[in-house]
Amino acid sequence: MNNLKCSNFQLSKYYFVFPNEIIWKCQRCTLCCKDSRKHIRHIKILKQEGIGLSRKIKVPLEHFAVPTLDKTYSHEILKYNGKCIFLKDNICKIYDSRPLICRFYPFEMKLIEKDIYHILFSGKECNAIDKGKKLNKEYFRELAKNALKNFTD
Ligand code: SF4
Ligand code: SF4
Incomplete structure (x- = not known):
């Protein structure tokens, strides 16, 4: 997952850099809702x-x-x-209201410079990589919109 090609988009005054060649579809395995042998999950x-x-x-x-x-x-x-x-x-009993961290998984968003966020792949344990179809700009744009709404509410 290193050296992923990235693209970007703008939302409001912010720029978002995202990996543009990731194939992923959640398999609903719930691994990211619990601790594993290798990883303590912090929600x-x-x-x-x-x-x-x-x-x-x-x-x-x-x-x-x-x-x-x-x-x-x-x-x-x-x-x-x-x-x-x-x-x-x-x-998940609160699926429609689940927190950002759950919506983003296996990605996370980091502020790398003023007004520039990087959306990174970080959930190495996720079972869904290379399953489904390529995630497009709209997928990441929706995540970013959700995040901005929460950060600025
Ligand atoms: S670990 Fe990955 S595939 Fe499993 S529920 Fe979480 S996001 Fe979906
Ligand atoms: S809030 Fe829902 S999606 Fe998030 S960790 Fe808990 S059960 Fe999983």
Whole structure:
């Protein structure tokens, strides 16, 4: 996955650089919702995501997340037996409201310079690489739109 070719697009005042030759389709294996032998999964959320989710599911934030020391992500969703507490019978119970970090997986977004974000492949454990079809600019644009909405709300 090194040396991936990249393209870019602009949204508002921001530029996003994304890998443009990735073939991927989620296999719904739920590996990214839990710890594995090699990896401890941290399901980090933005403060506004936590507040929004708390309102939506009518459960206080502190009942499903703990604060972190991270500057960007204020909380981390709790796990039980190494699995996200929202994973029940291998289904995400908050799928439509799942946090950005889950929507992005196996990618993550990093600010590399003022107003320039890089969308990177980081989920090496994901089972879906080379399955499905090539992810296009629209796929990454939707992710970026979602992220900007949350970062600027
Ligand atoms: S690990 Fe990859 S294939 Fe499995 S659920 Fe997560 S994103 Fe989908
Ligand atoms: S919120 Fe949903 S998608 Fe995210 S880790 Fe938990 S169960 Fe998986």
